[in-house]
Amino acid sequence: MTLPTLQDLLEAGVHFGHDPSRWNPQMAPYIFGTRNGVHILDLQQTLAALERATAFARDLAALGKIILFVGTKRQARPIVKQEAERCGMPYVTARWLGGTFTNFPMILRSIEKRALLAAKLASPEAALLTKKDRQKMMKDIERIDAVFEGLRNLRAIPDAAFLVGAHGEKLAVKEAQRIGLPLVALADTNADPTGIAYPIPANDDAVRSIALLVRVIADAVVEGRAAFAVKEKEKEPLTRPAPSPSGFPTPATPVPAGDASPPVP
Numbered sequence: 001m002t003l004p005t006l007q008d009l010l011e012a013g014v015h016f017g018h019d020p021s022r023w024n025p026q027m028a029p030y031i032f033g034t035r036n037g038v039h040i041l042d043l044q045q046t047l048a049a050l051e052r053a054t055a056f057a058r059d060l061a062a063l064g065k066i067i068l069f070v071g072t073k074r075q076a077r078p079i080v081k082q083e084a085e086r087c088g089m090p091y092v093t094a095r096w097l098g099g100t101f102t103n104f105p106m107i108l109r110s111i112e113k114r115a116l117l118a119a120k121l122a123s124p125e126a127a128l129l130t131k132k133d134r135q136k137m138m139k140d141i142e143r144i145d146a147v148f149e150g151l152r153n154l155r156a157i158p159d160a161a162f163l164v165g166a167h168g169e170k171l172a173v174k175e176a177q178r179i180g181l182p183l184v185a186l187a188d189t190n191a192d193p194t195g196i197a198y199p200i201p202a203n204d205d206a207v208r209s210i211a212l213l214v215r216v217i218a219d220a221v222v223e224g225r226a227a228f229a230v231k232e233k234e235k236e237p238l239t240r241p242a243p244s245p246s247g248f249p250t251p252a253t254p255v256p257a258g259d260a261s262p263p264v265p
Contacts (some may be wrong), residue, residue: 017189030201030246061224071164
């Protein structure tokens with residue numbers, strides 16, 4: 001995984017903040033100055049924060065942990081969905097549903113209901129249903145997917161979350177802080193980074209800025225998941241076929257540790 005350069009950040013417009021009248025004083029340490037009536041973020045700090053955030057995401061993924069990607073603003077939705085799917089992580093791109101972190105059993109019930117409906121429609125029993133019943137079940141699935149599409153495979157509270165915009169995802173921030181869930185979040189000049197473990201000072205409105213930063217976090221997750229897969233592979237016992245009088249191989253037997261050499265003919 002390669003971090004973007006300062007030039008990459010500059011070209012993507014990561015440094016553009018909001019009108020000074022909309023700023024949050026908690027972002028003062030990350031603001032370089034004001035230009036043409038707009039706050040300018042310090043990209044040196046953005047790059048340093050991005051390095052910390054990607055290291056965290058990579059290390060967490062390398063342990064087999066789950067990071068929830070969250071981006072509900074219009075311009076972020078397709079980017080978040082694409083990058084979360086690419087790195088194999090759950091995501092939220094519709095409105096934030098209260099209780100996603102603090103009342104997860106409720107969320108899980110909806111996810112499981114969707115799975116049961118889909119299984120029933122795919123089973124031979126579906127042929128016995130009336131057209132009206134099938135249509136109702138399909139509408140129920142569509143309704144659940146509208147909110148839970150990116151959470152279908154989630155079976156427990158995630159281990160961390162990545163928010164595309166701390167200011168716009170205030171409800172997610174509050175819930176995460178209530179349960180002590182670590183957060184990585186883009187923090188524009190109107191955001192409150194307090195309590196966010198890995199704030200990344202950045203423009204969270206421009207598509208190019210969002211695309212660049214979400215891709216970098218997703219790349220870190222991909223790298224971490226690859227390392228996890230290697231570790232899991234190494235745990236598998238080495239096997240080799242045992243000799244058989246019949247000439248056909250018998251079921252494989254474990255090879256003693258340290259002896260992975262092929263059998264002598």
